[in-house]
Ligand SMILES: CCCCCCCCCCCCCCCCC(=O)SCCNC(=O)CCNC(=O)[C@H](O)C(C)(C)COP(=O)(O)OP(=O)(O)OC[C@H]1O[C@@H](n2cnc3c(N)ncnc32)[C@H](O)[C@@H]1OP(=O)(O)O
């Protein structure tokens with residue numbers, strides 16, 4: 585009886601392996617499916633740990649979430665090469681901005697996440713079962729992207745509480761996932777908060793995933809992600825009139841870094 589199950593199990597695994605070798609789209613679907621199942625199961629377990637250790641919604645839970653998510657890279661053969669971690673060592677609160685390529689970014693986020701740091705996320709994440717529960721318990725700030733006025737109100741409230749509670753806030757200023765190897769224009773919310781709270785902006789750049797991950801071509805193999813934490817950009821003395829300039833400066837620095845980390849010649853070099 586047990587031998588029968590073992591044989592069936594082996595046969596199913598072999599079949600999946602052959603299918604994955606034969607068809608890139610099956611390979612892609614299975615790997616992404618596995619990632620989602622892993623997130624859902626790990627979130628359930630982490631949520632129980634968070635409730636037992638910290639009792640409810642608090643940024644302290646991010647330490648537990650970070651420890652769990654840091655094991656995910658071994659399942660997918662993803663390696664990280666991190667530079668500039670010392671730039672996170674600024675005293676007190678800060679706004680961290682980074683590029684957002686895929687749902688896989690949660691691995692890169694947790695790889696470098698400093699203590700006392702929460703993220704801004706779309707409110708739809710709350711309805712993803714255990715993943716929604718863990719984002720809630722971790723203190724993620726939910727915004728309604730369909731309502732600019734309510735998103736702006738939440739962001740302005742964040743500018744006040746982050747200073748009072750000494751937390752860093754991680755924002756994806758592109759506002760959506762973008763896996764093209766370039767950046768989308770930045771939305772200004774993160775930079776408004778930084779100026780309102782008079783806290784530095786710390787840019788973080790992840791190299792392009794396109795060599796090992798591309799949902800359009802159904803590519804998902806193992807690969808290396810370079811991460812660079814750039815020096816903080818001070819905002820002391822800046823006013824709302826300076827937000828556009830601050831946004832542009834940050835965008836240009838991050839775009840140059842993205843191209844350098846991804847081995848793509850920058851526009852300036854292109855035209856020369
Ligand atoms: C254990 C296992 C676990 C496994 C799972 C792991 C889970 C781990 C937990 C971690 C979870 C992380 C979750 C990450 C989720 C990532 C996301 O969801 S990304 C999507 C959501 N994020 C964002 O959208 C952030 C960036 N967006 C912005 O900053 C936007 O500006 C906005 C505030 C949302 C508003 O956007 P929009 O409505 O599109 O309007 P704009 O064009 O940007 O702005 C209009 C206008 O208003 C000005 N303005 C913007 N903000 C402010 C402000 N705070 N104060 C004053 N004015 C503001 C802006 O300048 C524009 O005016 P202008 O004249 O054109 O300049």
Ligand SMILES: CCCCCCCC/C=C\CCCCCCCC(=O)OC[C@@H](O)COP(=O)(O)O
Pocket residue numbers: 619620621623624686687688689690705706709711712713715759760761762
């Ligand atoms: C009971 C309901 C069950 C629902 C099950 C849903 C399954 C979801 C399972 C796993 C998902 C793992 C995702 C980890 C968190 C990813 C956060 C993220 O990257 O969100 C994307 C968002 O930033 C940008 O959104 P868009 O690019 O604008 O879109």
